[in-house]
Amino acid sequence: xxxxAPLGLIGRSVLRAFAGVGRVAIFAARAASxxxxxxxxxxxxxxALLQIGWLSLPVVGMTALFTGGALALxxxxxxxxxxxxxxxxxxxxxxxxxxxxxxLVGLMIAARVTSSIAAEIATMKVTEQIDALVTLSTNxxxxxxxxxxxxxLVVVPLLVGVGDxxxxxxxxxxxxxxxxxxxxxxxxxxxxxxEPLDVISSLVKGCAFGGIAALMGCYHGMHSGRGAQGxxxxxKGSVEAAAVLILAANFLLTGVFFSI
Amino acid sequence: MTNDATPMIALEGVSKSFGRKHxxxxxxxxxxxxxxxxxxGGSGTGKSVTLxxxxxxxxPDAGTIRVDxxxxxxxxxxxxxxxxxxxFQGGALFDxxxxxxxxxxxxxxxxxxxxxxxxxxxxIEKLRRVGLTPDVADxxxxxxxxxxxxxxxxxxxxxxxxxxxxxxxxxTGLDPIMAGVINDLIREIVTEMGATAMTITHDMSSVRxxxxxxxxxxDGVIKWTGPVSExxxxxxxxxxxxxxxxxxxxxxxxx
Numbered sequence: 001x002x003x004x005a006p007l008g009l010i011g012r013s014v015l016r017a018f019a020g021v022g023r024v025a026i027f028a029a030r031a032a033s034x035x036x037x038x039x040x041x042x043x044x045x046x047x048a049l050l051q052i053g054w055l056s057l058p059v060v061g062m063t064a065l066f067t068g069g070a071l072a073l074x075x076x077x078x079x080x081x082x083x084x085x086x087x088x089x090x091x092x093x094x095x096x097x098x099x100x101x102x103x104l105v106g107l108m109i110a111a112r113v114t115s116s117i118a119a120e121i122a123t124m125k126v127t128e129q130i131d132a133l134v135t136l137s138t139n140x141x142x143x144x145x146x147x148x149x150x151x152x153l154v155v156v157p158l159l160v161g162v163g164d165x166x167x168x169x170x171x172x173x174x175x176x177x178x179x180x181x182x183x184x185x186x187x188x189x190x191x192x193x194x195e196p197l198d199v200i201s202s203l204v205k206g207c208a209f210g211g212i213a214a215l216m217g218c219y220h221g222m223h224s225g226r227g228a229q230g231x232x233x234x235x236k237g238s239v240e241a242a243a244v245l246i247l248a249a250n251f252l253l254t255g256v257f258f259s260i
Numbered sequence: 261m262t263n264d265a266t267p268m269i270a271l272e273g274v275s276k277s278f279g280r281k282h283x284x285x286x287x288x289x290x291x292x293x294x295x296x297x298x299x300x301g302g303s304g305t306g307k308s309v310t311l312x313x314x315x316x317x318x319x320p321d322a323g324t325i326r327v328d329x330x331x332x333x334x335x336x337x338x339x340x341x342x343x344x345x346x347x348f349q350g351g352a353l354f355d356x357x358x359x360x361x362x363x364x365x366x367x368x369x370x371x372x373x374x375x376x377x378x379x380x381x382x383x384i385e386k387l388r389r390v391g392l393t394p395d396v397a398d399x400x401x402x403x404x405x406x407x408x409x410x411x412x413x414x415x416x417x418x419x420x421x422x423x424x425x426x427x428x429x430x431x432t433g434l435d436p437i438m439a440g441v442i443n444d445l446i447r448e449i450v451t452e453m454g455a456t457a458m459t460i461t462h463d464m465s466s467v468r469x470x471x472x473x474x475x476x477x478x479d480g481v482i483k484w485t486g487p488v489s490e491x492x493x494x495x496x497x498x499x500x501x502x503x504x505x506x507x508x509x510x511x512x513x514x515x
Contacts, residue, residue, distance in 0.1 A: 123355075124354075127352060128349070128352040129353075131312070131315075131317050131348070131352065132352035132353075132354070134315070134316075134317055134341070135315055135317070135344060135345075135346045136341075136365050136366050136416075137337075137338045138365075138369065138370065
C-alpha cells in the first residue's frame with residue numbers, strides 16, 4: 001500500500017461529500033421550482049398537510065408538554081442555587097420559543113414524517129410505482145415531492161407555534177401546581193417577557209426544519225437502492241440527514257437572529 | 261410524415277451500460293405497426309432496460325429510438341407518453357389509491373383529464389374488460405390477489421386507449437391457469453384495439469399465445485428476430501437452446 005493511498009481515500013471521500021451536497025442542492029431547487037409551476041396536485045398537497053401537520057399534533061403536543069414541565073422543574077431547581085427561582089416563567093418561555101420548541105418539533109417531524117416519506121417513496125421506487133407514474137405522464141417531482149415539500153414548509157411552523165404554546169403551558173402547569181407560582185402572574189410574566197422577534201425566529205426555524213425534513217425524506221426515497229435493504233437504508237439515511245441538518249440549521253439561524 | 265410502412269418502434273444501435281456492466285451493446289429492432297413483438301432472453305440480458313429506454317425511463321448511452329418515425333426526444337414528452345400503456349411486472353399499482361383511481365389515473369389528471377364520474381365509469385368498463393367485477397373498484401390493491409392485481413394493471417394500461425402497449429413479464433408469479441387467462445386477454449385486447457404491443461417474457465407459452473414476431477436478446481444484442489411461426493424451425497443455436505430450455509448450448513447456464 002503506497003503512502004499516498006490514505007490521502008487518496010480522504011480526497012475521494014471529500015469529493016463524494018461535495019458531490020452529495022451538490023445533488024441535494026439541485027434536487028431541492030428542482031423540488032422548490034415545481035411548487036410554483038403547473039400542474040398542481042391539490043389533493044396530494046392536502047393529504048400531505050394532513051399527514052405532516054394534523055396527524056403529528058399528538059406527538060408534538062406530548063413532546064412539548066413534557067419538555068415544558070421538565071424545563072420548569074430544572075430552572076426552578078437550578079435558579080434556587082442563586083435565589084433566582086422567580087425567573088421560571090421567563091426562561092421557560094424563551095427556552096421553548098427560541099430553542100426547544102422548534103428543535104424538538106423539527107426532530108419529532110424528522111423521526112415521524114421524514115422516515116415515513118422516505119419509506120413510502122423508496123417502496124414506490126423499488127416496486128416500479130415511480131416508473132409507472134412517469135409512464136402515466138405524471139412527473140414524480142410534481143406529484144410526490146412538491147406537495148410534501150410545500151406541506152413541510154407551511155405546516156411545520158404552525159406545529160412549532162402549537163408546540164411553543166403547549167410547552168409554555170406545561171411549564172405553567174408544573175410551576176402553578178407544584179412550585180407555588182401564581183397562575184395569572186406566571187402568564188403575565190411570560191407574555192411581558194417574550195418579544196416579537198422570539199416568535200418570528202421560532203416560526204422561521206419551523207419553516208426551515210419542515211423544509212429540511214420533507215426534502216430529506218423525498219431525496220432519500222427517490223434515490224433509494226433496490227429491495228428491502230435499499231428501503232431500510234433510505235429510511236435510516238433520511239432520518240440521520242434530517243436530524244443533523246436540522247441541528248446545523250438551528251445553530252446557523254440562531255446566530256442570524258442573535259445578530260439582528 | 262408517417263405511413264403504415266413506417267415501423268411503430270425502431271431501435272438502432274441502442275447501447276446502455278450501468279457502471280462497468282454493459283447491458284445493451286447495440287440493439288437493432290423493428291416493431292411494425294399493429295403487431296405484437298415479444299422479446300425473449302435470459303434474466304439480466306437487458307429486456308426490461310430495452311423497454312425502459314423506449315419509454316425514456318432509462319437514457320441510452322448511444323443509438324437512436326424512433327416511435328412512429330420520430331425520434332423519441334422530439335416533441336412534447338407528455339404527448340409522447342400518452343401514446344403508451346404499460347403493464348409492469350409486479351403491477352406497480354399505487355397502494356394509496358383504490359382500484360378505480362389506479363385504472364383511471366391518467367383520466368383524473370393532466371391532458372386527458374375527464375370529470376370524476378366519467379373517469380370512474382371508464383375505469384369500471386375497463387375492469388369489466390379484463391374480467392373483474394365493479395365491486396373491486398373501491399378495493400385497495402393490497403386487498404387483491406396477484407392475478408387480480410395483474411388484471412388491474414392491464415386495465416390501467418389500456419384505460420386511455422393507447423396506440424402502443426408494453427407488457428413486462430405479464431405472467432410472472434401466476435399459476436398456469438391465470439397465466440393463460442392473462443395471455444388470452446393480452447392477445448384479445450391488442451387485436452381489438454389495433455395497438456402495437458411489445459412484451460418481454462421468459463414464458464414460452466406466453467410467447468406462443470401473444471407474439472406475431474419474436475426477438476431473442478442475448479449478451480446485449482438481438483441474436484434472432486422473426487415471425488413466431490418460424491421460431492421453432494430457426495437455426496439460431498441461442499434461440500433453440502432458450503426455447504427448449506436446454507442447459508447445454510452457447511448460453512452459459514451460470515451468468
